[in-house]
Amino acid sequence: MTTTNAATSDIVSKLWNLCHLLRDDGVTYHEYVSELTYLLFLKMMEETDQEDCLVLFKAPKKGAPKEQINGSRWSDLMDANASDRLSLYKQLLQEYSRYGHGTVQEIYANTSTVITKPSTLSTLVEEIDKLAWYSVHREDLGDLYEGLLARNANEKKSGAGQYFTPRVLIDSIVAVMKPTLDDVIQDPAAGTAGFLIAANHFLRHQNDFKALTDAQQLRYKHGTFYGMELVQDAHRLALMNMLLHGVEGGVQFGDTLGEQGTRLPAATLILSNPPFGTKKGGGLPSRSDFIYPTTNKQLCFLQHIYQGLKPGGRAAVVLPDNVLFDSNVGTEIRRDLMDKCNLHTVLRLPTGIFYAQGVKTNVLFFTRGLSDKGSTEEVWVYDLRANVPQFGKRTQLTRKYFADFEAAFGTDPSAGRDSLNKRMETGETGRFRKFSRQWISERGENLDITWLKDDSAAANAVHSEPTELAREAMVELEGALEDLRGILAELGEDMEEFEA
Template sequence: MTTTHDIVQKLWNLCNVLRDDGITYHEYVTELTYLLFLKMAKETGTESQIPAGYRWDDLASKDGVDQLNFYRKLQVYLGTEASGRVQVIFANASTALRQPKNLKKLVESIDALDWYSARQEGLGDLYEGLLEKNANEKKSGAGQYFTPRALIECMVRLIKPQPKELVQDPAAGTGGFLIMADRYVKELTDDLFDLPEAVQTFQRKEAFYGMELVPDTHRLALMNAMLHGIEGDLLLGDTLSPDGTTLPKADVILTNPPFGTKQGGGIPTRDDFTFPTSNKQLAFLQHIYRGLKPGGRAAVVLPDNVLFEGNVGRQIRADLMDKCNLHTILRLPTGIFYAQGVKTNVLFFTRGKTDKGNTKEVWVYDLRTNMPQFGKRTLLTHKHFEEFEAAYGEDPKGAAESLTQRVDTGEKGRFRKYSREWVAERGDSLDIIWLKDESNGGTEDLPDPEELAQEALGELEAAMNELHGILEELGAEVEA
């Protein structure tokens, strides 16, 4: 994948050219999405989907102010007059470019790339590499939409999506989970060639679907899916509003809902939840376990507060453990997401055939204590998940017979088993810690001020959410 890496680096370096035009990182990637869409359509012989007169060569043949004016006209035209995904990708599009010389630089630089080699290695990998680059750039703020690839791969490998299964991501971001699930199925089936024609069509057009709230991020997800041959419904909408009720029940849900209370568009407005809450993560969790078919399975990234928050949080956890077999929790290392202080976990669970008593035991794997601080210097890789994956086992559903094969490693090990009764006795809290931090001679290193501030903010938000819940139960009006 050397060529892909080189192209991603060249495209990313062009961002430096645009700083004089006041372009932010996120605006730059969105800008590249429009231009790369036009260029890739030409390179892949799919320009017929773009109306004549508004294609790559029409743009590249112009110069100066004429080129910039035509580019603006092209965006409006394709966003209103084109059809299908072309129209959706260009919906409400506008350019942040103000200087004609910068558009010319972008067009010429894109034209000069080694497109033959890029096609051979996969245009989808090229685009995803660009999204990853943007996510890793702290100033871009895009990390909230991009889950580290090593973590996505781990979750997909353990959940094992299969042909003919419906796979949903209700907080799709740039589409990473759906892309990886599609790749997993294609590797199982010789790029779908082992499947009957009807199933191949299902895999391309129906198997993978989801919803994304932020329009620019939705645009990136559509482009990403298109370049990977995925045509399923990637909807623009708020899963925590009535929009979310339109998502069909799934065999598999893989997702990383947005953290905090600022992202996500206000208090959830779904009226079909059993436990109304202003905590978005708890609301997403309800959507996920309610959105699984009987026997369906999920892996979801959630912050620590979901594991211990009281009041409605306890009710939702109890409901989850009734309706689903919550068989595994993975405590993730710190520093792998954009907000350093956020502590996260992956919950693995399977929807029961009945709605009562499905969780008999919960296994917790601690991949956080005595682990390095991840970030730009120490990258999270597949190797960091190998021992957990081996301990998890081969059964994606965590059925009772497969759990008997697991080994509780004791209070000095990373993998422990806890009965449902034991969890209930501690108020249904799943924030389970047993390992001692042995860094710095047994005393924990003092986190940097930003991490401390983020952690304090998270605790305050959790407390505020609980107070809001109490006020709501008392019938008081709560300001948003």
């Protein structure tokens, strides 16, 4: 770990420990992160010399010149009397929501504080200001913020990180997909923008940004990253996270599975971990461009992703096992995917890497074809699930576990024919095997392919926590329920009476 990383981790720990102050004021873990980010964002804007974004103006009367609103910066909170800080803070939240410029107004939309004691807010402000910000390089302040989000996701009491994507998995996916400055990069289930931030990191380390023209810099900042997030708190965090990493806007607040999703521009690279489960209320998505409507959210997101790729565009998407074997509409969607895209790689992920331990997941890597038929000739499956450690607090998931996969994947992010020809078939005893499109078709388009004997499976089943086994059973049952819903829909039955 570098010195900078050590300093960053130290500040993250100190920030997290401040939650004890808020707990005394009756603030929950989930509320704590939101509350802290409102304040932390103001402080970080000061540290990164971006406070010009926080200047507020209002026009008292129509046609009258705008007047600047004073008292809108971190220093104003620090200069205020301790007893007055809470009222000033409440006023700031309202004014940013009403008069903030662009992204800042979006960040503070509909915000309010749950802090009730002036002394709590005052102490929190003073403790944040005392932290050794000078020990962290300015370009790493965004990483510090992201570290706080990860800490919250790993806090089981909060429940906020049920399907938080581990950073090491995101970094591995980005590494093999190799974003370029020419890419239009999208995450239709952006969350707090983890995939987009990782792609930004990759690009900044691979390119000399000082050599870019002003036009190129502007295009990068405003025209490279796009996404959508349904949960307003997560959307707020995504905007903050991106702005602190030098990228503005791009992530819209809305439902990708509704007509809003059609507003996302066609992309050359899509990276995503869509939410698991069925659509709220069991209803079908309101998108009119889905050929195969279904209540299964992952199958809907998968359709959005391969339909939203430009010809030659590439994607990597995290999906649960049921997407690989669903025998109803899932079969049609997988067939459509393999017709329109070259589904060249499936990575079977270890269990236990998400908060919901029993959920079994995969990463599907595919490239949009130049035609809508016969794009997939073979699918390579890399099994990183069988005979690997049970990850958790004792055994941490690290980047080293993905090293062999990254090497086997190859250097071509689009996995063209020359690249696939160079891949090594490891046979019955290895982790990487090739399966023909015809063979997959003969087994009903089922991509849930295994061949390795998992010697750890029995032990894991014996020692698994009951809650983990229950979660796994729920995922399997959701797939079965989706099949039953499809049958009822085909029979013309009214679904509302069954959902009641």
